[in-house]
Amino acid sequence: MSDSAAFDSKQFRTVLGHFPTGVTIVTGMEDDTPVGFTIGSFTSVSLDPPMVGFLPQTNSATWAAMAPAGRFCVNVLSRDQVDLCWKFAKSDHDSSRFDGVAWRPGPTGSPIVERAVAWIDCEVEDVYEMGDHYFVLGRVVALEADANNDGDGPHPLLFFKGTLGGFAAEG
Ligand SMILES: Cc1cc2nc3c(=O)[nH]c(=O)nc-3n(C[C@H](O)[C@H](O)[C@H](O)COP(=O)(O)O)c2cc1C
Numbered sequence: 078m079s080d081s082a083a084f085d086s087k088q089f090r091t092v093l094g095h096f097p098t099g100v101t102i103v104t105g106m107e108d109d110t111p112v113g114f115t116i117g118s119f120t121s122v123s124l125d126p127p128m129v130g131f132l133p134q135t136n137s138a139t140w141a142a143m144a145p146a147g148r149f150c151v152n153v154l155s156r157d158q159v160d161l162c163w164k165f166a167k168s169d170h171d172s173s174r175f176d177g178v179a180w181r182p183g184p185t186g187s188p189i190v191e192r193a194v195a196w197i198d199c200e201v202e203d204v205y206e207m208g209d210h211y212f213v214l215g216r217v218v219a220l221e222a223d224a225n226n227d228g229d230g231p232h233p234l235l236f237f238k239g240t241l242g243g244f245a246a247e248g
Pocket residue numbers: 100114115116117118119132133134136137138139140162163165166167168169170171236
């Protein structure tokens with residue numbers, strides 16, 4: 078943080094933590110091994126052409142592992158997948174994150190996590206370095222919402238002030 082800023086990094090984190098986000102697991106393949114990490118910075122970018130993006134840290138081991146394949150899949154977590162959110166956010170990058178996790182390859186080969194409320198499968202279009210993060214821009218190849226729906230409707234997982242919760246419609 079620059080010396081001239083009127084706030085420190087703790088204040089930055091605290092204030093930005095007041096912006097609620099959805100929770101995703103972004104997956105990819107490192108050769109034949111599935112890799113993935115918990116990502117809240119996922120965003121829709123463009124409808125035509127269809128593009129989305131997310132921001133991994135520049136020192137992320139998981140991004141380094143999946144980047145060579147040039148593909149990724151965004152899995153939007155449901156409120157029943159709190160355990161996956163924390164499991165894929167632990168800082169030891171290795172394939173054990175996928176132990177016990179049901180998944181299948183998407184159209185580009187990146188893992189689709191079973192029972193996610195939506196998945197968006199992408200080819201990497203561009204990667205921009207922005208401070209201590211990259212912005213990874215992906216061109217959407219295929220996507221689906223609520224494919225595993227059991228008739229109860231999709232229930233996304235939300236992240237707010239360091240905690241996880243569900244969504245309740247108010248209007
Ligand atoms: C709810 C939530 C959202 C997160 N969003 C991001 C994000 O957008 N970008 C990022 O780099 N890390 C994010 N993280 C942290 C990563 O999941 C964590 O640093 C993970 O260890 C990264 O994997 P790696 O250490 O294998 O690179 C998030 C963690 C949580 C719990």
